[in-house]
Amino acid sequence: MLELQDLRDFSITNWYGTFKDITVKTIIVDLPEQLLKTIQKEDIQDSDEDNEIVDDEELPVEFLQDFKNALNVFDNNAFVKNNWHAPVDARMFSFGNYLKVINLDDVITYFTSSSRIQEDFSIVTNIPFCIALRKWISIHPAAEFRCIVINNVLRGITPRDWPTFYAHFKEEGPQIIDELTNFFNDNIKLRFLRKHFVFDVIFQYPDKPYIIDFEPLNSKTNLYAFSWKEIQPLINKDSPDDVAPVFRYLETDIGIITKTDALNMLTRCN
Numbered sequence: 001m002l003e004l005q006d007l008r009d010f011s012i013t014n015w016y017g018t019f020k021d022i023t024v025k026t027i028i029v030d031l032p033e034q035l036l037k038t039i040q041k042e043d044i045q046d047s048d049e050d051n052e053i054v055d056d057e058e059l060p061v062e063f064l065q066d067f068k069n070a071l072n073v074f075d076n077n078a079f080v081k082n083n084w085h086a087p088v089d090a091r092m093f094s095f096g097n098y099l100k101v102i103n104l105d106d107v108i109t110y111f112t113s114s115s116r117i118q119e120d121f122s123i124v125t126n127i128p129f130c131i132a133l134r135k136w137i138s139i140h141p142a143a144e145f146r147c148i149v150i151n152n153v154l155r156g157i158t159p160r161d162w163p164t165f166y167a168h169f170k171e172e173g174p175q176i177i178d179e180l181t182n183f184f185n186d187n188i189k190l191r192f193l194r195k196h197f198v199f200d201v202i203f204q205y206p207d208k209p210y211i212i213d214f215e216p217l218n219s220k221t222n223l224y225a226f227s228w229k230e231i232q233p234l235i236n237k238d239s240p241d242d243v244a245p246v247f248r249y250l251e252t253d254i255g256i257i258t259k260t261d262a263l264n265m266l267t268r269c270n
């Protein structure tokens, strides 16, 4: 669960305006109270598939219109998040596991079946909850990177698809480091509200990178190829501004391994 200050700073409602030119096009609609209640109490197993999950007449007309207009912008085919998370743990409830949204019922189904979304909505804050509709993009798993920023310096880059071996990382490693460092320095450094954080990017060399999301940097955030144990001590240490980030990836194809196996292996190599 996120801390209150984290909830504020990492809500897409807070960062989207600043970074809209370098992230996925998004339209944010406030989640009305009535719909929040439906999402919180709906038991998906009980809902009759032939019927609409929610009776539109119960919802504010303005919300329904805003939602419809937003979905139209994306040709009725969007990706959805709340302020902080995507309902990725509800993938199996979507056609082809794509988590595509073609109507309001899809949002309700995904949000209701996702425990991370349910958890977010159970926190009482004065931050208004939202539905963030984003352009749906087909993402190659090898193109997803998580970047670790400490004291406003990019220190670590890890594939999000970890531990998986991708042969091209070795060859493209220097370009991946250069491009992501420039991208960070030119577009993100000192523009985000915090000095320690992670940001997720899509980057397929030689295309330009773009932001997917921001997350707090703490023990609960998955750092994939890095461990919290090695990152935490760097947080309170002065570091030179020009230090290059470490791009850590699996260098050999060793079949299916766990994250712990991979970390042990890397420790032995270092």
Ligand SMILES: Nc1ncnc2c1ncn2[C@@H]1O[C@H](COP(=O)(O)OP(=O)(O)O)[C@@H](O)[C@H]1O
Pocket: 024, 079, 081, 084, 085, 086, 087, 088, 134, 135, 136, 137, 138, 139, 144, 160, 200, 212, 213
């Ligand atoms: N616009 C999008 N279209 C299609 N898939 C997406 C989109 N945005 C994110 N994804 C996929 O969903 C995953 C989770 O997205 P993300 O925004 O980071 O949510 P979370 O913060 O809950 O992890 C990403 O790793 C990516 O594979």
Ligand SMILES: [Mg+2]
Pocket: 084, 085, 200, 213, 214, 215
């Ligand atoms: Mg995220």
